Structures are given as structure tokens and as C-alpha cells.
Amino acid sequence: MSQTLTPEIIKTVPKVLLHDHLDGGVRPATVADLAKEFGYKNLPTTDPIELAKWFRDNCDSGSLEKYLEAFVHTVGVMQTTAALERVAFEAAEDLANDGVVYAEVRFAPELHQNQGLTLDQVVEAVLKGFQRGEETMARNGKPIVVRALLTAIRTAARSIEIAELSVKWREKGVVGFDIAGKEAGFPPTRHLDAFDAVRRANFHMTIHAGEAFGLPSIWEAVQICGTDRLGHGVKIVDDLSFQSNGEIKLGELSAYVRDRRVPLELCPSSNVQTGAAKSIKEHPIGVLTKLGFRATVNTDNRLMSDTSMTKEMTLLVNELGFTLKQLQWLTVNAMKSSFIPFDQRLKLINETIKPTYAKIAQELGIKF
Numbered sequence: 001m002s003q004t005l006t007p008e009i010i011k012t013v014p015k016v017l018l019h020d021h022l023d024g025g026v027r028p029a030t031v032a033d034l035a036k037e038f039g040y041k042n043l044p045t046t047d048p049i050e051l052a053k054w055f056r057d058n059c060d061s062g063s064l065e066k067y068l069e070a071f072v073h074t075v076g077v078m079q080t081t082a083a084l085e086r087v088a089f090e091a092a093e094d095l096a097n098d099g100v101v102y103a104e105v106r107f108a109p110e111l112h113q114n115q116g117l118t119l120d121q122v123v124e125a126v127l128k129g130f131q132r133g134e135e136t137m138a139r140n141g142k143p144i145v146v147r148a149l150l151t152a153i154r155t156a157a158r159s160i161e162i163a164e165l166s167v168k169w170r171e172k173g174v175v176g177f178d179i180a181g182k183e184a185g186f187p188p189t190r191h192l193d194a195f196d197a198v199r200r201a202n203f204h205m206t207i208h209a210g211e212a213f214g215l216p217s218i219w220e221a222v223q224i225c226g227t228d229r230l231g232h233g234v235k236i237v238d239d240l241s242f243q244s245n246g247e248i249k250l251g252e253l254s255a256y257v258r259d260r261r262v263p264l265e266l267c268p269s270s271n272v273q274t275g276a277a278k279s280i281k282e283h284p285i286g287v288l289t290k291l292g293f294r295a296t297v298n299t300d301n302r303l304m305s306d307t308s309m310t311k312e313m314t315l316l317v318n319e320l321g322f323t324l325k326q327l328q329w330l331t332v333n334a335m336k337s338s339f340i341p342f343d344q345r346l347k348l349i350n351e352t353i354k355p356t357y358a359k360i361a362q363e364l365g366i367k368f
């Protein structure tokens with residue numbers, strides 16, 4: 001069965017993306033273009049092909065800290081409203097061309113103020129780009145809905161401001177709040193006030209947790225911060241014990257996460273690059289799917305990992321034997337876990353995702 005699921009076919013299935021960083025998905029040619037346009041001199045090379053390779057190689061080091069260094073260059077060229085709008089527009093275009101029908105793309109407004117933009121200007125420019133991307137791709141017959149998550153940097157001290165900013169823009173395209181950056185030594189509880197502000201406003205949040213750091217970080221994010229979803233959460237696997245008879249026992253935390261249907265924003269390629277997983281074959285998404293966790297598959301950083309939703313799904317099919325039905329399951333999981341209103345989620349599931357999967361299954365002669 002996996003033989004028939006080629007990357008070409010996988011590209012045509014509807015996909016839902018919940019974990020994708022705007023500054024981690026810039027086209028290499030755009031990084032080079034913008035650097036030239038705005039006089040940014042620090043790029044390791046200005047050749048787009050060399051640049052694409054540099055990003056991938058630099059991020060292959062097996063350390064989250066080193067991985068994060070590469071963002072200096074993309075963020076370095078995203079300091080004007082024109083640059084931000086362009087990058088956002090291109091993200092919408094690239095995702096729609098990859099078969100993504102719904103995406104939540106995140107960015108940290110505070111990183112785009114080097115040339116004096118206000119936080120509101122940053123958000124406005126990105127949302128404008130998404131909107132223009134949605135309009136263009138609808139005209140091209142590849143409709144996509146793109147919403148924004150605003151990220152605060154966990155090593156900085158502006159999380160309340162960013163949480164309030166995300167609530168302020170809730171009716172205009174921002175659907176949630178996130179926190180990201182170096183995990184070790186910076187537990188989510190440092191930003192409790194921000195999460196409280198989000199919760200008090202009945203708004204949504206996801207927290208990067210359980211990527212570089214283990215169970216305590218996941219526990220804090222879920223039980224103390226009250227997160228709706230876990231950004232990565234892959235280390236939840238540390239709470240499973242594999243018995244000699246093949247049985248898998250869940251610890252209290254992993255049982256809670258599974259039973260409460262806390263969505264895991266899993267990013268296989270990124271996890272292998274940062275050392276959170278040894279290989280795709282050994283990536284916990286296989287076992288977490290088997291155990292019925294609310295698993296979703298995501299790109300994290302398309303530029304740094306040289307990936308796309310099609311590539312991630314193809315890896316799952318080829319390395320872990322995922323079936324078309326399981327790809328649909330991951331997609332429906334993601335749609336259910338999104339931050340748009342429930343009726344809109346259902347509409348995408350029932351009118352776009354399920355009918356298209358059924359049609360593809362029929363064409364491939366797969367019993368669904």
C-alpha cells in the first residue's frame with residue numbers, strides 16, 4: 001500500500017498545519033533578495049542554492065541552541081512592513097501549493113523591531129500578507145485559510161505584552177499565543193502572568209514544551225500554565241514504559257495527556273535535527289499514533305529542515321508505514337485541534353478533508 005502513496009499523490013491530499021514558524025520558512029531566494037534590498041551584510045552566502053544548503057547543514061548539528069542561531073539571518077532581513085508582508089504572502093502561497101488547506105503560522109513580533117516598527121505594525125504587515133496569499137490562492141483554485149499565532153520568546157521578558165497583543169488582534173487573524181526559544185533553564189512557569197492573561201480573555205495558547213527538555217516541562221505547560229496544545233511534546237514518550245511482553249504502559253502524565261486529548265504538535269524532521277529523536281524510523285509519532293494520542297504532524301521550520309508537509313508525510317509513509325487512512329487521521333486531529341471556531345473546523349473536515357481523502361482512496365483502489 002505504501003508503494004502507491006508517492007510524494008506526488010501525497011501532495012494532493014488536504015493537509016492541516018499547526019506548527020510552522022514564519023521566520024523558519026522563508027524562501028532562500030527571498031532571504032538573499034531582502035538582504036540585498038535592505039543592506040543586510042551578514043549572510044554566509046548570497047547564492048540561494050548555497051544558502052538553502054547552509055541553513056540545512058547548520059541546523060543538522062543535533063543541538064537546539066545551534067539550530068536557533070540560524071534564525072538570526074531570516075529575522076535580520078524581516079525588519080520592514082514590506083519584507084514581512086512579502087514573507088507572509090509567500091508562506092501562504094507555498095503552503096497552498098503543497099496542499100495545505102488550513103495553517104496556523106507563528107512569529108515573534110518582538111524580533112522584528114530592529115528598525116523601529118511597532119508591535120502592531122509587525123502584526124498588521126504579516127496579516128496583510130496572509131490575507132493577500134489567501135485571496136491569490138483562492139483565485140488559483142487552491143484555497144487556504146491562514147491564521148497567525150503570536151510567539152513570545154521564553155528567554156526574554158515581554159510575554160505579557162505579547163499575550164495582550166495576541167488578544168487585541170483576535171478578531172483580525174490572530175488565533176492564539178505561543179512561547180518559544182531555549183527550553184532548558186527557562187521553564188514555562190516563568191511566564192505564568194502571560195498565560196493567565198490569555199486564559200482570562202478566553203483565548204487560546206500553545207506552549208513549546210517537551211522538545212529539548214523532558215516531562216517536567218510538559219507537566220508545567222499542561223497542569224500549571226493550562227495550555228491548549230503542546231508545541232512538540234515529543235518527550236511525552238519518556239513517560240511510557242515498554243514491557244518485555246510488548247505491552248506499553250502509560251505513566252500518569254502521559255495518560256492524562258492522551259485521555260484529555262491534549263494535541264501534540266509533532267515535527268519529525270525538526271526533532272531529528274535538534275536531537276529530540278534519533279531518526280524518523282525511531283520517531284515517537286509511530287508509537288504515539290498507535291496509542292491514540294491526539295497526534296498531529298508539522299513542519300516547524302521549512303527552510304531550516306528543507307521540508308514541507310508533503311515531505312513530512314512522505315517520511316511517515318516510507319519510514320513508519322503510515323497509511324492514507326492514518327494521514328487523514330493526523331489531518332483531522334490537527335483540524336479538530338485548531339484555534340478557529342468549532343463550526344469552521346467541522347466545515348473544513350466534512351466539506352474538504354474527508355471528501356478529498358475519500359476520492360483519492362477510491363482512485364487508488366484503497367478501501368477506506
Ligand SMILES: [Zn+2]
Pocket residue numbers: 019021180208231300
Ligand atoms: Zn517550533
